[in-house]
Structures are given as structure tokens and as C-alpha cells.
Amino acid sequence: MSEIPTRTLSSGDELPLVGFGTWDIEGAALEDGLTAALDAGYTHVDTAEGYKNEAEIGAILDERDREEVFLTSKVLPSNLHYEDVLESLDASLGRLGTSYLDLYLIHWPNPTISLRETLAALERAHEEGLVRNVGVSNFSTYQLRFARKVADVPIAVNQVEFHPWYYREDLLEYCRDHDIVVEAAAPLARAEFFDDPPVTDIAEKHDVTPAQVALKWAVEKGVVVLPKSGTPEHVRANLALFDWDLDPEDIDRLDGIDRMDNVYMIDLDDETYGIPK
Numbered sequence: 653m654s655e656i657p658t659r660t661l662s663s664g665d666e667l668p669l670v671g672f673g674t675w676d677i678e679g680a681a682l683e684d685g686l687t688a689a690l691d692a693g694y695t696h697v698d699t700a701e702g703y704k705n706e707a708e709i710g711a712i713l714d715e716r717d718r719e720e721v722f723l724t725s726k727v728l729p730s731n732l733h734y735e736d737v738l739e740s741l742d743a744s745l746g747r748l749g750t751s752y753l754d755l756y757l758i759h760w761p762n763p764t765i766s767l768r769e770t771l772a773a774l775e776r777a778h779e780e781g782l783v784r785n786v787g788v789s790n791f792s793t794y795q796l797r798f799a800r801k802v803a804d805v806p807i808a809v810n811q812v813e814f815h816p817w818y819y820r821e822d823l824l825e826y827c828r829d830h831d832i833v834v835e836a837a838a839p840l841a842r843a844e845f846f847d848d849p850p851v852t853d854i855a856e857k858h859d860v861t862p863a864q865v866a867l868k869w870a871v872e873k874g875v876v877v878l879p880k881s882g883t884p885e886h887v888r889a890n891l892a893l894f895d896w897d898l899d900p901e902d903i904d905r906l907d908g909i910d911r912m913d914n915v916y917m918i919d920l921d922d923e924t925y926g927i928p929k
């Protein structure tokens with residue numbers, strides 16, 4: 653089993669370039685997908701309190717060596733007051749059956765709650781060793797600039813939608829300049845671009861799949877990918893990125909198919925997120 657390349661976070665911790673995404677997956681699909689992932693050599697799992705699958709993930713990880721897995725969870729935008737962050741974290745740790753998270757993210761910004769307050773709670777959790785790294789998700793460059801200004805703990809990661817149809821070049825550049833690793837949420841755009849001719853041409857040229865082309869394009873840029881799959885064959889294929897290369901002209905071509913087309917938005921009517929009416 654070959655080692656997965658990593659990005660070194662500002663803390664010095666190593667973040668594997670491929671992680672197993674777990675949004676909207678539970679039951680047999682989660683069990684099959686995550687077991688296949690861990691057996692294939694994945695060492696990075698991404699979840700969130702909002703995904704409501706932390707207990708199931710905890711039970712699967714219980715069979716494995718905790719230190720071998722880089723484990724991320726996220727706090728909901730409705731739980732960003734100081735005490736709420738700490739309560740959410742405590743509940744996530746309990747469900748996941750662990751004493752610490754490798755990374756804890758603010759899942760979405762919430763303009764009604766002071767970012768200073770949220771980051772102070774995350775700093776305390778970091779000081780207490782409950783979270784080894786702190787980050788954000790779905791933050792624009794504008795929001796990141798304020799977060800960096802008020803944070804006493806490094807913002808290690810920004811997890812945002814990122815794929816060839818939604819290439820956030822300016823945001824990526826800002827993150828690069830400030831030692832923030834970008835993680836690609838929905839790196840396969842939920843399979844939306846698999847028939848786009850540049851993607852299929854390049855896949856054919858390298859005898860790989862459209863999914864692998866998109867994932868490779870992102871990891872080539874140092875972006876961590878979090879593909880989700882309940883199909884063990886796909887899970888294994890999504891890790892097979894490191895024994896072949898895209899050509900520079902392939903990367904240029906993929907860079908050129910951006911449509912600024914995002915596949916996800918927060919669901920304003922999903923009560924999980926606590927968005928006011």
C-alpha cells in the first residue's frame with residue numbers, strides 16, 4: 653500500500669491529499685465506502701455535526717488505530733457562540749469516540765455571530781488539545797481576511813467547493829500566500845462534468861476516468877480532495893492518482909473550462925443549519 657502524499661499544515665501536521673468525504677452517506681453505503689477506503693489506504697476522513705453520521709463513523713473507526721487517521725469535523729453555523737462551539741465539539745468527540753480532532757472547521761460563516769467569539773472558543777479547544785488544527789469552510793477571501801485578523805490560532809484550512817467547473821483561482825492564490833491549505837468540497841461536482849469533452853478526452857488519453865482527471869487536476873495544485881463514494885470500486889479509483897501525471901497542456905485545458913458553476917449551496921430550509929426565516 654503506497655503512502656498518500658500530504659500537505660504540511662502550519663502546525664507541522666501532515667494532511668493527506670485525499671480524504672474520504674461523508675456528506676449525505678449513511679448506513680450500508682457508509683459502512684461499505686468507509687471500510688473500502690480504510691482498507692485501500694485512506695488515512696483522512698471528513699465529517700461534520702450536520703452530516704448526522706459521526707456516531708456511525710466513530711463505530712467504524714473504533715476498529716482502527718486512531719493515530720493513523722486524520723479526522724475532521726465541523727461546527728454548524730447555528731452553533732458559533734463561544735459556549736455552543738465547545739458543546740458542539742464535546743458532542744462530536746463523544747459521537748466519534750475520540751479525545752481529539754485533527755481539524756475542526758467552522759462549517760459556514762454566520763454574519764449574526766462574532767467571528768472573534770467563535771475563534772476564541774476554537775483557540776481554547778486548541779490550547780486544551782481537543783483540536784490539533786483549526787480552520788474554516790465556505791469562506792470567501794473577504795471573510796478569510798477578517799478571520800486571519802482576529803484569530804490567535806492559525807487558520808490552517810479553508811474547505812470550499814473546488815473542481816474544474818468551479819476553479820477558485822483567486823481564493824487559491826490568497827490561501828497559498830497565507831499558508832492556508834485549500835480542501836476541495838464536492839471535488840467531483842457530484843458527477844456533473846463527467847461528460848464534458850475536455851475531461852473525457854484527457855481521461856481517454858491517460859486511460860483513466862473523468863473522476864480521476866478532476867481529482868488529479870486539483871491535487872496537482874496542492875488542493876486536498878474529499879471525494880465521497882459508497883461504491884468500493886470508485887473509492888479505490890479515487891485514490892489511484894499518484895502513479896501517473898497530467899501533461900502541462902492537459903492542466904491548461906482543464907484550467908480553461910471553469911464555468912463558475914457551483915453545485916452546492918447551503919439549504920436555507922434545512923433546519924439542521926438553523927438559518928433564520
Ligand SMILES: NC(=O)c1ccc[n+]([C@@H]2O[C@H](COP(=O)([O-])OP(=O)(O)OC[C@H]3O[C@@H](n4cnc5c(N)ncnc54)[C@H](OP(=O)(O)O)[C@@H]3O)[C@@H](O)[C@H]2O)c1
Pocket residue numbers: 672673674675676698699759789790811812836837838839840841842843861863864878879880881882883885886887889890916
Ligand atoms: N464544507 C462543505 O460545506 C461541504 C459541502 C459539500 C461537500 N463537502 C465535503 O466534500 C465531500 C464530497 O462532496 P460531495 O459528497 O458533495 O460530492 P462529490 O464527491 O463531488 O461527488 C459524489 C458523487 O460522485 C460519485 N462518484 C464518486 N467517485 C466516483 C468515481 N470514481 N466515478 C464515478 N462516480 C463517482 C458518487 O457516486 P458513488 O457513490 O456511486 O460512487 C457520488 O454520486 C462531502 O462528502 C463532504 O465531506 C463539504
